[in-house]
Amino acid sequence: MIKQKTLLLLLLCQTFFYSYSLNDKNKVYRISSDFIHVTFDETDGKLALATLDENVFFETKFKSFVKDKTKTIKSHEISNLGFSNSIEIHLLNGEIKLVSLIDGVPFAFLETIVVNSSKRPLKVDKIDICDAKILPMVEDSKLRVLGTGGLTLVNEQPNSGKKLHKKPYKINEASRVSPAGSYMFLSIANPETRSGFVGGWISSNKGSGIIHYFSNKGTTNIRASIDYGRLNILEHSNFDTEVLALGYFKDCRLGLESYADIVANYYEIELNPQLDGYCTWYSRPNGRASDENKIIELSEDAKKKLKPYGFDFIQIDDKWQRGLYKNGPRRVFVNHREDGPYPNGMKPVAEKIKNMGLTPGIWWMPFAGTFDDDFFSDKQYLFSKNQDGTPYVAKWGGAAFDLTNPKTLKYVGDISHRLANDWGYKYFKIDGLWMGTSTKNQYGNNEYIGNDHLGEQIVENPNITPIESYRLGLKTIRDTVGKDVFILGCNTSQNMRVFGASFGLMDAMRIGPDNKPEWKYLKMGPWHGTNRYFLHGKVWYNDPDPLYVRNEMPIEHSKVICSWVSISGQLNVFSEWLPDLNPERLHLLQRTLPSHGLTARPVDLFEEFFPKIWELDNPVLDQKIVAVFNWEDDTELGFNKDLEKLGLDSDENYDVYEYWTGSYKEVKENLKLKIPKASCRVFSIRKKKSHPQVISTSRHITQGIVDVVEEIWDEKTKTFLLKTKNIEDDNYEIRIVVPSAMEVDKVIFNKSEIPFELKGSLLIANVTTKITKNFEWEISFK
Template structure:
């Protein structure tokens, strides 16, 4: 047993593919019995870095190739004292690589691998139980190292799930931690590529004025049989000139490892927070809502109506009722859930439903003879948490059959969108609501599961896989929510389509900031690993939710635009939960202009400057030209001057840009070098910018706040003609905002036409309201793509 605990102190990580003989192989070039005559025999390289092993101390350092500098020092593979080998590895996911392997006590090994196309060092390890009895591990502390960014640790920050913090003030982060110099954005991204059996966390501190990183895997219970070897998780580490790009590439690596193929999304209506017909609503109110959406909002992107908690049957003992395979006869759906799903689908929408897949109530009479279905604490009491109920033992065959049956039942009712709440209960951990940074949740404070060889994280992932197999690929899995306990964060990756990345709206007292805070620090996962769900964008002026959750009114129209605009520009998951038929037209207008999702790239400009970024940039090239939109957000309660240099925003600081303010519906003076505007308290400005050319260009359109990214499919200038294709919404007035009438000469529009015989489509040149700008109005009676042409001549007789 003493030998086993020694192994615990030295562990690092290895992916399952690495130890699978069918998908991976290692060829060792030499070992420490041979005479190494040069450093190269102790080093490996790829286009991004070089890793050098000191054979005497068995520590490593890593040097970036551009720029050439050491960024990782004193990498300690704890307890690695055995044979050193250098060789090649073939990984089923990442291909061929070069590897340094160090043997450890008790038959294990630690490997450091570089793959040619990956800007990360992969740290892997196997462990082996050479004792004569099974062992039960709670956690592993695999590796530690120092980050050297060429500046004192006091000038650096760490960004993780707990936010942007000083390195010695960070309690720890789940899945990833970025060490960054805010002034330059240079940084090191450390992250757990896998969370298959354990929950990977990362800690930071300060050692000799350098940031010290320590990696940890929490298991709760990891049972290793006598004589068996086992792979743990995979850690990756990389240096980046812009740490935002490093985080994005980390997410790309996760997606590659998990073979994630994102499921298409649309905007979702959730009944929970509604000031009228909240909770689960009712059959009549949900059908009324579906009809309203079909007639008013579906063409703009709202495609799902999701019924929330309070539709289901069962006793109420601790939080929600949990009879998910039947309907509460006293509730709002006396005819069952099927008629409502049919009615919603009749309107061309997807029907969604809320449930808690991994918890029931052990007190309920229906479970009187099923007490073996539940996980148990060490004190032999059922593992029950506040609101969450009693955790099911997801390794028990009858439980597996049960959750599959319930999922199939709801799917057969006609529901193709599952909001799956309380996911943390499947990990058999405490509720730690609200959980962002690392907190000791006493993982492992339970008796081993029915199958003791399954860890709690592994059992949780198996549970999600069972649900997916039960309903097939056409059901959208919306995870909810990691803030209840972050153990479900990494463990859900690859198995849900979206994830609520923060708590319920305003449960932390941050109102409109609640979702934006978490969506900003985890932005790089969105559109790569899953869709980030920041919870509904409230826009109603007054009134409170009929359900709990703090769904109070937002107030002014200016304030109401903030969160929807943030979600739209950042490209995250749009949800609504106001009673839509009662909203005034100006609030409905906000939804119309924000619900659709662009397919460009969005990132926070000041991600490492403040806890909640104020400047975002989104760009897209799919129309054949570069479209850029700047989002400015004043989250504070006083006026702020917000801006950036063009260079820091990712724009060309050698050129000038035309600019158009969407919500103000006006052209702005050209910008060059930098930009900044005063923003009133809790307000936003969404500004399209377009590099100046020598001819007229489309800077903005009216359909969506991203001003062309969702609707302008093509734009081209040829033979003094500006032409394009726009995706119009039937009955919606569409406008092109064109600048550059004085660029390359004084341009005069001769003719505006629609290409082809498009019945019910009109085009009109509007009166000029801004010198150098032109507005074109197009209207179609039905939703369709429209090709338009604007013919220009140079008019040297006038000065526009």
């Protein structure tokens, strides 16, 4: 059953009922749950999904169905989600449609069974599942669509590359499809209320699920389909397609989070703990793979300066490995280059990093080789082939492996074993993932693109689909190295086929292309991470690529990327030469560690192509963190937002502290300010109280979330008790709002009285400890 917190929020205050019925006279079949009514009318073939107050939000017609074969089914099981009540609809083309509702789940599920009753195998490259009207009770022109291509209007091509970059990644316009489409998920919402439709493929076991969207005569429509490329359905057999979830939500953000919960349950996802660390690739100096001396120098520095704050791993990137340098990286990962940066091998380096209490990590490409490299001369069986028998080659990726071949899977498993078990690397960054599907490189892409050669190759076992074989490759890696290796995939932007096909098989995923410290590239990670925020911590950890704090960057740019990573909570990796960072930049990096592990949400997800506002709630304190970002590098941002839109009560008064400017004020009804170009502001907001309360700390950009363990006000003794986690040798400043009618007597920290400062309503105290642990405070008032 579904257990995640998002679904519990949705169930709150709902009355449960779960039923089905049949109107024999009109042949109208109906099933209901505590979220949705489903009806199928045999008189006209109309299938409708409605909210509990009977507002239809999804409507489709099956024109060619077999009358009198429709039936309701009890206890139909959907893998790892539970048993459902279902309506079974038989179509004349041999397909069976199952529409199901599960106890406590806010979606209806649509499954298709393809029946091959012939004496010959049925070859399929694509299956159309349904065309439907989406009726979210608002004018079509006001709706916004959120898919993998970002936020658009219903009739608008996403073209996210053009919107994000002055010199966008080039996509062949002829390959674009109409209507526009999104991989795996789609939400159609009213931006003013966030209410609307959420749909998504919860599985991607053999096919690549797509949802197209378009407007037809003022009505919003979707078209759900699955690309298989190469699917052989054996004679006299049935084939179950992927499962589509459909729902209506008062807040589509919660709907998207529920979708991620469903995926996590379906695949029984149990992620390894989130890690924060270092990647060598972008470092200047000593970037790419670094070398065996510099990597140890950096690791020693990280152990001293960052490990106490929550730093975990050191990952070595491309250029350590052997092979012919052609069309992208070298691709022989069985050993190191003797003339390269690690002449003494990779195992000794991993051991040294591990002995410092850090996790050693390594980059590699598991699903491709270089067919004309001498190393592969006797291994041509590894490659999928074009129709003329030559290896299938993609730009930068090399020659694609045939993962339907057990010999290829063994080769992948053997390398995995060597890297993890023989050499000791427990963090994998696996690149070129799309090569496991033998498709084109479509780097920089987000929205659905047309022909990419899916399923066109000759392979050892044509009865295994490209997506299925890709998943076999990932499973081989995981089964070989075990659960304790943290696996990061890289990356979805090479070809979005791997987006859904990777669900359930890795801990983290690079959700966008490579970034750089320059502003226009620095923004790419936040844009991709925002539009896919709901997957983070549920399906995988979103990796937006490294943050940067290098000395020559504008400090405001560094504050922006550090703030975004800290507030969103997504994977925190940096790629700087740590020994050369000046104290200000090191201090900034330390303020981002560790990741908070909570659910943060973009406020204006359905209002802005590049959302500017994030919210994060502190479960220990009654505190909300609101971050506002100005993504424009040439324009000041005028910001004025009703508190209600930020999840606060407009009738209440609030204490507000801004982290970067150190400013405090009281706010009611709305939050209004101006933010300079390419900058941000991070606010700690708490409802005003008649007693003291912590409003901010210096420890972390989240201002108390990772360090304030306990806060107690004792009215009887007029004593304010706190417990904070302090880091050795780190100057820690705490900021406490004191009501005007109260007078501070003394501040005791770790059983010793310490000095403090009063600035208006703020009590400010600073401490530095010699060890890392939880410390107690006692602040008394007269």
